Amino acid sequence: MKKAGFLMLLLGVCIVAALSGCANVAPWERGTLAKPHMALDPSPLQTGTRMHNYGSREAGASTNSEGGGGGCGCY
Amino acid sequence: MIADRNMKIILACIMAFFLLVTSAVAHFEGNTSPPVCDLTYEDGTPVQNWPEMKGKVIYIDFWASWCPPCIKSFPFMNQLTRDFEERGLQVVGINLDEERSEAEDFLKQFQNKFTIVFDTDKQCAKDFNVIAMPSTYIIDKRGLVRHIHRGFRPGEMEAMRELIDALLDETI
Numbered sequence: 001m002k003k004a005g006f007l008m009l010l011l012g013v014c015i016v017a018a019l020s021g022c023a024n025v026a027p028w029e030r031g032t033l034a035k036p037h038m039a040l041d042p043s044p045l046q047t048g049t050r051m052h053n054y055g056s057r058e059a060g061a062s063t064n065s066e067g068g069g070g071g072c073g074c075y
Numbered sequence: 076m077i078a079d080r081n082m083k084i085i086l087a088c089i090m091a092f093f094l095l096v097t098s099a100v101a102h103f104e105g106n107t108s109p110p111v112c113d114l115t116y117e118d119g120t121p122v123q124n125w126p127e128m129k130g131k132v133i134y135i136d137f138w139a140s141w142c143p144p145c146i147k148s149f150p151f152m153n154q155l156t157r158d159f160e161e162r163g164l165q166v167v168g169i170n171l172d173e174e175r176s177e178a179e180d181f182l183k184q185f186q187n188k189f190t191i192v193f194d195t196d197k198q199c200a201k202d203f204n205v206i207a208m209p210s211t212y213i214i215d216k217r218g219l220v221r222h223i224h225r226g227f228r229p230g231e232m233e234a235m236r237e238l239i240d241a242l243l244d245e246t247i
Contacts, residue, residue, distance in 0.1 A: 007085040014089065027139075027208040028171035028197050034141040 106219050109135070109212060112199035114169060114192040117179075122167075122192045126218055132159075132242045133214040134166045137200055140181035141172075142208040144227040151232055153188040155239065162243045163216070169194050171208070213239065216247050 025033070032038065041047050114122040125133065136152060138145040156166050166189035172178040175193070182191065194200055203212060207225035215221045222238055224231070 004082045004085060007082060007089065011085055011089050026197070026200070027137075027205055027210075028173065028200055030208070031139060031141045031173050031177070 108218055109214055109220050110199070110202035112169075112194065112202065113196070114194055114199060116192055125214060128165060128214075129218045130216055130247065131163045131165045132216060132239060134164060134239065135203075135212040135214065136166070136168045137171055137194075137203070137205045137208065137210045138168055139171045139208055140177045145209045146185060147229065148209055148227040149185045149187060151227070151229075153186065155236070156188045158236075159239060159243060164239060164243060166190065167192060169199060171197060171200055171205070211235075213242065215242050216245055 036042060109125050111124050111126075112122075116122060134152070134155060136148065138148065152166050152168065155164060160166075168187065168189055168191045170178045170191060170193050172181075178193070203210070209225075209227055211222075211224040211227075212220055213222040213224075221242060222235075224235065
């Protein structure tokens, strides 16, 4: 009976996963997704500069500043 | 006993679920004819179909303007055309762009020495079961699909050239 319960649960998970709205995107439908402005970070250089400035202004260590910034806007 | 029966039913449901969600994969490689396609040239005139090109080795390449490996594959296909056209190789690039203007802009930028055709309704790509961009299908002189290649990696192209060379040497 326990096994049947587990299988019921598994079936339920499968059905929920199928109903979650995932859809296959055909290769020829990926043109819009491939455009640069559709990237998660459309401007990596700008983001890098901003994070660098932010990290150096903050006095704490962060992923963007090695050992923490001085809080003066400089390294 | 009833529990066993229930379990069998549930297992059958799970199996049916996986059969339903697993998409059918058409397999052409080997001694199979390629699907007949309804393609057009840039000016809208229909393209002759694969059986009419029998006797030639056909290199069919599905491409789109937004796909970086497709850009890399263009010089390779130009070179193939230069090297093997006289021996009977026909390179056909089938464009799959959703916007024709994007393909036209691309073709202005990247020179092509081979035939470019358009699959307007994408039915050809569906029938060929294109799952990657670019996808290459090589048809031998008898009109059978002999090789399928997905993607474009320069390191693999020497083997492709050797295969085409061997297919061109075949007699019907």
